[in-house]
C-alpha cells in the first residue's frame with residue numbers, strides 16, 4: 539500500500555490486540571480485502587498461470603491475488619484503476635440499478651460514511667421511497683419533472699440531466715469531484731477536493747501524506763483552487779436550481795459553508811486538546827495516537843487499572859484513556875482550555891511539532 543497513512547489506519551484497526559503487551563498482531567491481506575478494501579479496492583496482481591480442464595479442452599487461467607474485488611479504487615493488473623462493477627453489476631449493467639440509491643448504499647451506509655443514511659432521512663429520500671414506482675429509471679435523456687421529481691444520488695453526483703424542454707442541465711460524469719467543491723470528511727479537516735485521484739502523492743506543510751496540516755491549513759499544491767471549487771459548486775447548484783428557487787438554493791449553500799467553518803473549528807479545538815497531552819511529556823508515545831481507533835474494550839480494561847500503571851504502561855488503550863481523562867480533568871478543574879493556551883499560535887506550533895514527530899512513521 540503506497541499511502542503510508544492508509545497503511546497505518548488499516549494496520550491499527552485490523553490488527554489483533556495482544557493481551558501480553560507483545561504488541562498488536564498485524565493481520566494479513568485476506569482480512570484487509572474483506573474489510574477496508576472491500577469498498578476501497580484491492581490491488582490485483584497476477585503471479586502466473588494455471589491450466590484447467592474446460593469444455594473446450596485444457597486452458598490457461600491467471601493466478602491472481604487481491605481477487606475477487608469490486609472496490610471503487612481497485613488497481614487492476616494493467617495499471618488501470620477502478621471497478622465498473624462497483625455500481626454496474628456485471629451481467630445486468632443496468633442504468634436503472636445505477637440510478638437507484640441502493641447501489642450506492644453498498645458502500646455509503648455509515649456510520650463513518652453516512653451518505654445513504656443522510657439521504658434516507660431527507661425529504662428527497664422520503665419522496666423517492668414514496669413515489670419512485672411512478673418514475674422512469676430507464677430513459678437515457680433522464681428528464682427532470684417528467685421521469686422523476688426528486689433527486690437520487692446519481693441525479694446530484696453522476697447523471698446526464700435534461701429539463702422538459704430538452705435543455706441539458708448537467709452532463710454525465712463518472713468523476714465525483716466534478717460537482718463537489720469540498721471533501722467534507724477530509725483528513726482531518728474538511729478541505730477542497732484533491733486535484734488527483736491518487737492521494738498518496740499529497741504532502742502537507744509538515745511533509746505528511748495528509749491533505750491538511752494539524753492546524754487545518756490545506757496542502758494547496760495538491761488541492762483544487764478556489765476557482766475550481768466555485769466551478770464545481772456552480773455545477774451542483776445548477777442541478778438544485780432545476781427544481782428549486784434561487785433563494786432556497788443560496789440559503790442552503792450558505793448554511794453548508796457555515797457548517798464547514800464550524801466543524802473545522804471544532805476539529806481545531808480537538809487538536810488543541812491533543813496538544814495539551816503531547817506537551818505533557820508523553821510525546822514519545824505519539825504513535826499511539828496515530829493508532830488511536832483502539833477497541834473500547836481495551837479502554838475499559840485500562841479503566842480498572844487506573845492510576846497504578848499510568849507511568850509505566852506503553853499500552854495503547856491506556857495511553858489514550860489517560861489522555862482523555864487527563865484533559866477532561868484539567869477542563870473541569872482549571873476551566874476552559876483557552877486559559878491553558880492563551881496563545882493559540884503557541885498551541886498550533888506544538889501541534890506542528892507533533893506532526894513532524896509522527897512523520898517518520900507516517901511517511902516510511
Ligand code: HEC
Nearest residue numbers: 547548551573574577644645646651652653723724725737
Ligand atoms: C462499507 C464500505 C467501506 C469500508 C468497509 C471502509 N471504507 Fe473507508 N471510505 C468509504 C467511503 C464510501 C469513503 C468516502 C465517502 C465519504 O466520505 O462519505 C471512505 C473514506 C475513507 C477515508 C478518507 C479518504 C480520503 O481521501 O479522504 C479513509 C482514510 C478510509 N476510508 C479508510 C478506511 C479504512 C482504514 C478502512 C478499514 C478499517 C475503511 N476505510 C473501510 C467506504 C468504506
Ligand code: HEC
Nearest residue numbers: 621622624625626633636637678680692696697698710712
Ligand atoms: C460510482 C458508481 C459508478 C461506477 C463505479 C461506474 N458507473 Fe457508470 N454509471 C453510474 C451511474 C449512476 C450511471 C447513470 C448515469 C445517468 O443517469 O446519466 C452510469 C451510467 C453509465 C453508462 C451509460 C449507460 C446508459 O445506459 O446510458 C455507461 C456506458 C457507464 N456508466 C459506463 C461505466 C464504466 C465503463 C465504468 C467503469 C470504468 C463505470 N460506468 C463505473 C455509476 C457508476
Ligand code: HEC
Nearest residue numbers: 577578608609610624641642644645691692695714721722
Ligand atoms: C464498492 C463501493 C462503492 C460503491 C458501490 C459506491 N461508492 Fe462512492 N465511494 C466509495 C469509496 C471507497 C469512496 C472514497 C474513495 C477515497 O476517498 O479514497 C467513494 C467516494 C465517493 C464520493 C466522493 C467523496 C469525496 O468527497 O471525495 C462520492 C460523491 C461518491 N462516492 C458517490 C457515490 C454514488 C453516487 C454511488 C452510487 C451511484 C457510489 N458512490 C457507489 C465506494 C463506493
Ligand code: HEC
Nearest residue numbers: 639642646653654657689690691694718719720721722723
Ligand atoms: C440533492 C442532491 C444530492 C443528493 C440526492 C445526494 N447528494 Fe451527496 N452530496 C451533495 C452535496 C451538495 C454534497 C456536498 C458538497 C461537497 O462536498 O462539496 C454531497 C456530498 C456527498 C459525499 C461527500 C462526502 C465528503 O466527505 O466530501 C458523498 C460520499 C455523497 N455525497 C454521496 C451520496 C450518496 C451515496 C447519495 C445517495 C444515497 C447522495 N450523495 C445523495 C448532493 C447530493
Ligand code: HEC
Nearest residue numbers: 661662682686687688689694774777778780781782787790
Ligand atoms: C429533481 C428535483 C430536485 C432537485 C434536483 C433537488 N431537489 Fe431539493 N427537493 C425537491 C422536492 C420535490 C422537495 C420537497 C418539496 C416539498 O416540500 O414539496 C425538496 C426538498 C428539499 C429540501 C428539504 C426541505 C424540507 O422540507 O425538509 C432541501 C433542504 C432541499 N430540497 C435542498 C436541495 C438542494 C441543496 C439541492 C441541490 C444540491 C436540491 N434540493 C436538489 C426536489 C429537488
